[in-house]
Amino acid sequence: MLDPALSQWLDAEAQALDLGHCDPQQVLARLAEAQVLRIGIPAGQGGSDGDLGAAVEAVAAVASHSLAAAFVFWGQRAFIEYLLHSPNTALRERLLPDLLSGELAGATGLSNAMKFLSGIEALQVLALPQAGGWYLNGRLHWVTNLRKSGFVVAAAIEHEQGGAPFILAIPGALAGLQRSEDLQLMGLQSSNTAALELQQVEVGHDWLLHEDAKAFLPAVRPAFLGLQCGMAIGLARRALDEVQTHLHSGRSILREPFEEQRQQLEEHVDQLKRGLLEGRFLSQPAALFRLRIALAEAAANAVQLELQASGGKAYLSEYGSGFARRWRESAFVPIVTPSLVQLRAELQRQARDAAA
Missing domain, CATH: 2.40.110.10 (Butyryl-CoA Dehydrogenase, subunit A, domain 2)
Known part of the structure; x- marks a missing residue:
């Protein structure tokens, strides 16, 4: 559950954030003020406790309002995760307070x-x-x-x-x-x-x-990709929420695909959070790659279903600006590094190596 002040600000500024009409300096400050940067970090290190799954849910909650803000959130939170995994305790102690307070941006x-x-x-x-x-x-x-x-x-x-x-x-x-x-x-x-x-x-x-790097990167990859998945999760949930508002206005034919997509999405989310908690993706990165692909496809499918549920209104500027933004956001999710093409190529390579 996001701080109501942050939710209201994101809703009011979502279009401006997407188009560059909002001062980007504000984004990190707003996230820090709402304390979301501290989720999934031990209290002894300045966090609010919780696990990485809780941090994924926080990214998803922000993404349901604005993918641009969630993209910033992901970058900041991923850098914090690198510090938490680093043996350089002096560097962590020096940088972490300013990263958590939003005084310093982590890229x-x-x-x-x-x-x-x-x-x-x-x-x-x-x-x-x-x-x-x-x-x-x-x-x-x-x-x-x-x-x-x-x-x-x-x-x-x-x-x-x-x-x-x-x-x-x-x-x-x-x-x-x-x-x-x-x-x-x-x-x-x-x-x-x-x-x-x-x-x-x-x-x-x-x-x-x-x-x-070859030891460090596999260790942080589950957090890097897991937090990234939060963007797709939040976008998919928001699009499905929009679909639900239309199911009682002559679009009941869409109820079955809506229910199927929502159930499948939450099953993927559960698998992601369970894998992160158990540390399974450290030894089975291919499972995480498949989830990243599935969640990106879930976001695209949800936005497509939103278009069908909205009908012609989606093409009217007065009503459709939020949908148009989510359509652009859904086009971005597959190309965030590692892109879906890169992940599929890696899975194919692993399958060939296993068969050899």
């Missing part, structure tokens, strides 16, 4: 790294060692939550001279780190999504999240 720049983990692409940031740290060069093409007033971004780094890739937290104010203008997306414009160029950026050892 999950590990999309490239997750593709690297599956053998899809090479890492795009290279490091040259120097006394006390590294010089970094490269580019991150698509990163969310790069708030202009201050951010820290996680990135997987390749050694120029060979060796195991590692994970760094890179503060946004460093010399040589250049943030692009916000990417011109079809929606989600108030999400502070941009690219980063790194030219001889000097980062010290105290910003090291983990010395071995």
Whole structure:
């Protein structure tokens, strides 16, 4: 259950957040004020307790009002999760309070790294060692939550001279780190999504999240993908809620597919939360990939059913602006890294390896 003030603000600003007419600086502040960033984090570390499943539900609750806000939420919460998994306790103690209060934006720049983990692409940031740290060069093409007033971004780094890739937290104010203008997306414009160029950026050892990317990435992948699934869950639930409002106005023929979709959606949600709680996805990532695919398809199907339930009203600007936004949001869910195409390719590769 979201704080009513946050729900009201999200409903009032959802269209503006999507189109970029709302100051993106406000999003993180509103989320922090409603305390949702603290869900699923131990009280001893500044959280409100609960498990990762509760955090997924919080992302879903925000997404039911605005996917742009949920996208920011996911980026912030995923970065916090990286800190919780990092052996660098000093870095965690230094950054976590400001991340939980919304004073600092955390950007999950590990999309490239997750593709690297599956053998899809090479890492795009290279490091040259120097006394006390590294010089970094490269580019991150698509990163969310790069708030202009201050951010820290996680990135997987390749050694120029060979060796195991590692994970760094890179503060946004460093010399040589250049943030692009916000990417011109079809929606989600108030999400502070941009690219980063790194030219001889000097980062010290105290910003090291983990010395071995190939050990760290599989450990955080369930949280990375699980929290991401929250966006699809919230969107699907909202679209089905809209369908339900039309079932008594000559659209009763849609009741059966509505009930089927709602039941199937909640079964997937239960499987996701149970797998996260039990730690099953650490050893069975393919099960999580399949759930991510199924939930993205559930969101698309729900929005399609909403169109059928709404009929021609969906194409009238006065009535259909919320539907049009959800339609754009449903088009985004399949392409968030790892995209459904990438996940299906990875599942196919795993099946071939198992058969060999």
